[in-house]
Amino acid sequence: MSLFCGSVKIIDNVEIAPGIFRMGLECPEAAESASPGQFLQIRCFEGLAPLLRRPISIAAADKDSGMIEIIYRVVGEGTGILARKTKKDMLDIMGPLGKGFPVPRGLRRPVIVGGGIGVAPLLFLAKSLKENSSRDSYGRESDFCGLAFVGFSSGEEVFGMQFLEDCCFNVEICTDDGSEGHKGFPTDLLEEYLKHIMPIPASNRENAKSAGDSECTSASSAILPEAVYACGPEPLLKKVKQIASMTKIPTYISVEQRMACGVGACLGCAVKSSGGGYLRACRDGPVFEAHQLIL
């Protein structure tokens, strides 16, 4: 059984930006099986109010040290209590849960798009992409260079950028107020980048896929991104999905929804499926292919 549920020790709980905390947990069971995009269900309070566990995505997991890390924003009562926990306190967690991001071997130009606290799971993803890139499927050394478009409300909120750079990602930052990097949204940068790298008129967009498959280079003679991964607020995901529908690049988005059980039993965290009906964010997701959902 790869699902863990129980009490684990808090290693540290540090405020890394205003209202944003990074917590390290000692949980070899979860660290062993966790993959990027998966989450933990955390019981912030031992009593009955707040009652529900809080789903928080995994920002790092290390099999060797048995450590697992979360980065969370204080948004309400539950996360408020979580923020006040200290080193050596015990925490009741369940996980890893959900379906994460696919991390194929040998990608060279993955693109990640993150907004605010949505950057947290992308850190874990970036590391896995880098680790899985060292050789492609033919055993050749690759020239891995990821691209990260990340957005925050302001410069003081920015976190994880050094980490992304260490994972060989070129990072471009946006802020809503322009206090750091570009003023605007990371999806603007994604769009601009794709226009630059695949200058294909709308009428020929069908061909974009085959161009990508054969690794033919476009007019700019650059390698096309093999996949786009996104996590962030809904408007960001909507835009990423819209862009994805035009480029045909495989695009994965991680969604957020009010959740109760976290294991797929209660059907509380429904997200609208493009195939009709609903999917469960907790079990069918939280990561979906962009075309699977109606946002």
Added chain:
Amino acid sequence: MDDRFFEREYNPYESDASLMESKSRHADFADISVNICGIAMKNPVMAASGTFGFGEEYAGLYDISRLGAVVTKGLTLERRCGNPPPRIYETPAGILNSIGLENPGVEGFIRWEWPRLCRSGIPVIANIDGDNANDYYRMARRLSELDGLAAIEANISCPNVEKGGMAFGQHPESAYEAIKAVREGTNLPVIAKLSPNVTDIRQIAEAAVNAGADAISLINTLQGMAIDIHKKKPVFHRTFAGLSGPAVKPVALRMVWEVFEAVRVPIIGMGGIASWQDAVEFMLAGASAVAVGTANFIDPFAPLKIISGLKKYLIGQGIRALNEIIGSAH
């Protein structure tokens, strides 16, 4: 036949005074098996409908055959997609939900879920919800063809659907009509699951029993609502939703108490049960078995802790069989 070996893995209430006391008592065995209208259960703790899917979701954490029984997610004649999100809203010590009976339909259940469930080694109770009496009849009939299904729980209490559901459970006449239809459709034990959203729960229970119910389940969720103060609109599309969790426990307990005095059939008590102490209260009030719902979300091991806590309580009290305490607070 008993689960004394399971206690080792969980140390739910080792420091609890009433259990410490137990160490000095003589009894070291208590029979917690129950038989509810022919459903033989090795312990009285069930997973409540809608909180346990079709049993698979929690199977990654423990062997679900350790429970007394599993009640399926509410089934309807045809497959349903359920209500648009949001479907869940947290309240003090409770949850409002408006799932809207998302389910694969009776045929979907039989095809995709039953083959696995019927091998789980545990009594499975199918929860059904109809738009009309004929739906109840047809579902009961179809499900009776399954080899090994333990019972049918007729949900006449879902607050989150357009038709049927709770509407049946709010009047003695319609409750009678729905339960009668189920009764006519099956020879399996019929459990009527009642809504607390009524003036006098006893009248509904009596009507259900008169229609042929072999047992009564109560309570389903209490109708409530929440308003988004920024949008200045109700949180839920259907405005009202169902409240569950520890917040509703005193109401549920009162209703079990009332129904115990009104009818002679066994009662399955539920509504906010989160600890073995809660379960004991329900049994003292008259429940022969209990179902754990919302607590599964908070602590997936809650049903197992309740089973072991119940047993320790009985031993501590020097009581040999669970039956002795059922309704004994009256």
